[in-house]
Each structure stands twice: as structure tokens, then as C-alpha cells.
Amino acid sequence: MKNLFLLFALWGTASLLGQKPVLVVPIGHTKDISSVAFSPNGKSILTGSHDNTAILWNLERREIKRFEEHSEPVTSVAFSPNGQFILTGSPDRTAILWDLEGQIIKRFEGHSGPVWSVAFSPNGQFILTGSGDGTAILWDLEGQKIKTFEGHSELVWSVAFSPNGQFILTGSFDGTAILWDLEGQKIKTFEGHSEQVWSVAFSPNGQFILTGSFDGTAILWDLEGQKIKTFEGHS
Structure with missing residues (x-):
């Protein structure tokens, strides 16, 4: 409806100015954007949306490629460390690895709940998914499960790799975060x-x-679980 209103507004303005109306074809997402990421070289951005798509853009706000395959919203997006691939996660219980041309490289299926978070390992050889089923899964790029991390009592909303790739971190609706080694x-x-x-x-x-x-x-915590600082200020 907003796009239609904009089209009529532009048409009316052009008419008042005595100009030929220009048909504006809206591009971009049609629903809320839920996740964003910068490419490693900083020249592109990636957006994931509740319209079930992800879009790759350049910094001039021009759409480069649209990624359409998920049957539910795209809630998490990530670039590979070399910037050659992207990863999307969705409540449709899958994560998808794509090349920059929009071709599916691999679909990761194994969670029994929504996939809320995705991440690449620092070396780009593994991916991590966090799910509404209360687990995180480490995968290789062929779609094989390497390890399932079970320990939270509620859904896993956020996941991260340590900079050296030797540990992972999960955040959950059970109010805790857990640090794991790669053996689970x-x-x-x-x-x-x-x-x-x-x-x-x-x-x-x-x-x-x-x-x-x-x-x-x-x-802010140290790795021993000691609080270093609590940041309070949001209302």
C-alpha cells in the first residue's frame, strides 16, 4: 500500500508540474528487515527480511542480487570470510549457503525448530546455526553435522565463533550464554x-x-565467567 501511495504521489506531482509522469518500480524488501551484514571488503551489504528473501546491495543502494528460496522470514544473514558466499537462516528450519550469483550451494537441514542465528567460522570451513529447538549445530560446508551442542533449556537465539575458531558461544532465552569447545x-x-x-x-x-x-x-565477561562490567542505560 505504501508503494502504491508513493506511485500516485509521484504521478500527481508530475502532473502539477506539467511533466510526464514517471512509472516508479519499487525495489527492495516489502516487509521488515530482521538482519544485516557488511561484506568483508566493505563494498556490499546483505539484508534479510520477513518477506522471506535476502538482498545483496552495493553502497549506492542498488540491488545486486535477490536470494529467494526460504518459505519463511530470513532472520539471520552472514558473509563468508572471503566474501564469496553468503549464509541465510530461517524459521523454516533451514540454513542455506549461496554463491553471490544467487545459486544454492548447500541447504542445511537438521534442526527441529526455527533457525534463528547463523555464523561462519573464521576460516570459512564450517558454519554454526542456533535454533528454536534449544541447540546449536556445527556443520561442514557439505552439509554434514559435525557436532550438536545441547545444554540450553530454551531456544538458542544467537551464536558466535571465537576469533581463533576454537570455541563457540551461544545465547539463549533461558537467560544464559554458554562457552563451548568444538567437541561439544x-x-x-x-x-x-x-x-x-x-x-x-x-x-x-x-x-x-x-x-x-x-x-x-x-x-562484559572474562572467560572464567566473571562479570567485568554491566552496561545499563537503555530504557
């Missing part, structure tokens, strides 16, 4: 939020982690 062993559980953990990240040197929560705070 828990290294440390981070407990301190009073609500769901929505976002997790490693520091660039891998010595600290950061968690963001529905309780309105972010917490």
Missing part, C-alpha cells in the same frame, strides 16, 4: 541476566565476551 563440551555458563539473552559476541582478541539481554543490559 561446556567450558563455562554465563549467568547474570534476568531475562533472555538476545545477542552474544567475542572480543577481537578472544579474551572477553559480551552478552545483550531483554533485561535492558549488556554484560
Whole structure:
């Protein structure tokens, strides 16, 4: 409806100015954007939307390629470290690996719930998915499961690799984050939020982690699970 209104507005303005009306064909997403990412070289961006698509753009806001295959919203997007591939995750319970031409390289199917988060390993050889089934799964690029990480009591909303690729971090609606090794062993559980953990990240040197929560705070931790600082300020 907004696009239709814009079209009529442009038509009316052109008529008032005595100009020939120009047909404007809207491009882009038609629903909310739920996830964004920069390409490694900073020259492109990737957006995932509730219209079930992802779009690759250049910085002049021109659409380069549209990725259409998911049957439900695209809730997470990521670029491979070399910038040659993209990864999308969806509540349709799949993640999809694509080349930049929009061709599907591999579909990752194995979760029994929505895929809420996706990430590439730093070397680009593995991917990580977090799901509404309460697990995270490590995969190779051929779509084979390497390890399933089970330990949260509610859905996994956010996942991340450590900078050296030797550890992963998961954030959950159970209010905790968990640090794991690649064998699926828990290294440390981070407990301190009073609500769901929505976002997790490693520091660039891998010595600290950061968690963001529905309780309105972010917490900086060391790898031993000690709170370094709580960031409060959001209302």
C-alpha cells in the first residue's frame, strides 16, 4: 500500500508540474528487515527480511542480487570470510549457503525448530546455526553435522565463533550464554541476566565476551565467567 501511495504521489506531482509522469518500480524488501551484514571488503551489504528473501546491495543502494528460496522470514544473514558466499537462516528450519550469483550451494537441514542465528567460522570451513529447538549445530560446508551442542533449556537465539575458531558461544532465552569447545563440551555458563539473552559476541582478541539481554543490559565477561562490567542505560 505504501508503494502504491508513493506511485500516485509521484504521478500527481508530475502532473502539477506539467511533466510526464514517471512509472516508479519499487525495489527492495516489502516487509521488515530482521538482519544485516557488511561484506568483508566493505563494498556490499546483505539484508534479510520477513518477506522471506535476502538482498545483496552495493553502497549506492542498488540491488545486486535477490536470494529467494526460504518459505519463511530470513532472520539471520552472514558473509563468508572471503566474501564469496553468503549464509541465510530461517524459521523454516533451514540454513542455506549461496554463491553471490544467487545459486544454492548447500541447504542445511537438521534442526527441529526455527533457525534463528547463523555464523561462519573464521576460516570459512564450517558454519554454526542456533535454533528454536534449544541447540546449536556445527556443520561442514557439505552439509554434514559435525557436532550438536545441547545444554540450553530454551531456544538458542544467537551464536558466535571465537576469533581463533576454537570455541563457540551461544545465547539463549533461558537467560544464559554458554562457552563451548568444538567437541561439544561446556567450558563455562554465563549467568547474570534476568531475562533472555538476545545477542552474544567475542572480543577481537578472544579474551572477553559480551552478552545483550531483554533485561535492558549488556554484560562484559572474562572467560572464567566473571562479570567485568554491566552496561545499563537503555530504557
